[in-house]
Amino acid sequence: MSKHFYITKEPLDVNVVVEKVVHPHAGAINTFIGTVRELTNERRTLFLEYDAYIPMAEKKLAQIGSEINSRWNEARVAIGHRIGRLDISDIAVVIAVSTPHRADSYEASRYAIERIKEIVPIWKKEHWEDGEKWIGDQLEKTEYPSGKPGKENLDD
Amino acid sequence: MINVLLFAGLQEKVGKSELSVEKQEVTVDQLITHIRETEPKLDLSNVMVAVNEEFVNNPGQVIREGDTVALLPPVSGG
Numbered sequence: 001m002s003k004h005f006y007i008t009k010e011p012l013d014v015n016v017v018v019e020k021v022v023h024p025h026a027g028a029i030n031t032f033i034g035t036v037r038e039l040t041n042e043r044r045t046l047f048l049e050y051d052a053y054i055p056m057a058e059k060k061l062a063q064i065g066s067e068i069n070s071r072w073n074e075a076r077v078a079i080g081h082r083i084g085r086l087d088i089s090d091i092a093v094v095i096a097v098s099t100p101h102r103a104d105s106y107e108a109s110r111y112a113i114e115r116i117k118e119i120v121p122i123w124k125k126e127h128w129e130d131g132e133k134w135i136g137d138q139l140e141k142t143e144y145p146s147g148k149p150g151k152e153n154l155d156d
Numbered sequence: 157m158i159n160v161l162l163f164a165g166l167q168e169k170v171g172k173s174e175l176s177v178e179k180q181e182v183t184v185d186q187l188i189t190h191i192r193e194t195e196p197k198l199d200l201s202n203v204m205v206a207v208n209e210e211f212v213n214n215p216g217q218v219i220r221e222g223d224t225v226a227l228l229p230p231v232s233g234g
């Protein structure tokens with residue numbers, strides 16, 4: 001797959017994402033791997049199901065790449081996100097960022113995952129032993145005060 | 157006719173992946189009001205509208221036949 005920003009139904013291969021950002025100017029490649037967690041607030045997850053608005057999600061991932069390019073000099077970014085049914089410890093998202101110096105690669109990687117949780121149309125459904133639910137807002141992050149993204153979250 | 161794509165919980169609630177709205181031109185606000193009436197089961201309180209794969213902030217924005225419209229619940233990827 002040649003795309004730098006993609007949604008896939010297949011298992012993610014970390015190396016495939018990393019290879020997309022290899023560059024002679026890079027002195028660091030930071031890789032973030034998001035995996036399926038079994039316990040959230042002491043509730044046991046059996047598996048997750050992800051849905052996405054694929055063309056828009058890929059566009060928004062690419063937008064995050066552009067945002068990173070405008071903030072961190074010479075950064076290269078690739079992001080893959082898996083959808084469908086994922087079991088515990090399966091990889092849901094891989095972010096690779098290469099930059100000339102290491103500090104930027106950490107910061108840009110963190111920026112990418114936070115932005116994914118704000119603007120990329122992907123949804124997660126938790127399946128527990130005693131029920132299931134589409135997750136609309138994640139407790140580990142600040143909710144939008146107005147209940148939806150503000151203009152600052154949406155601009156290109 | 158305007159087709160409106162549904163995802164995640166919205167899709168499950170109505171049991172289909174898109175709604176057909178028998179209008180040629182409608183504002184975002186009018187569209188939401190229309191869907192609230194035709195699909196009362198749907199909770200649209202935190203839903204965002206995307207037109208041609210971009211979030212719409214202006215409720216007065218006009219949607220025309222041929223535009224790609226989607227209702228997006230709060231996202232939870234990553």
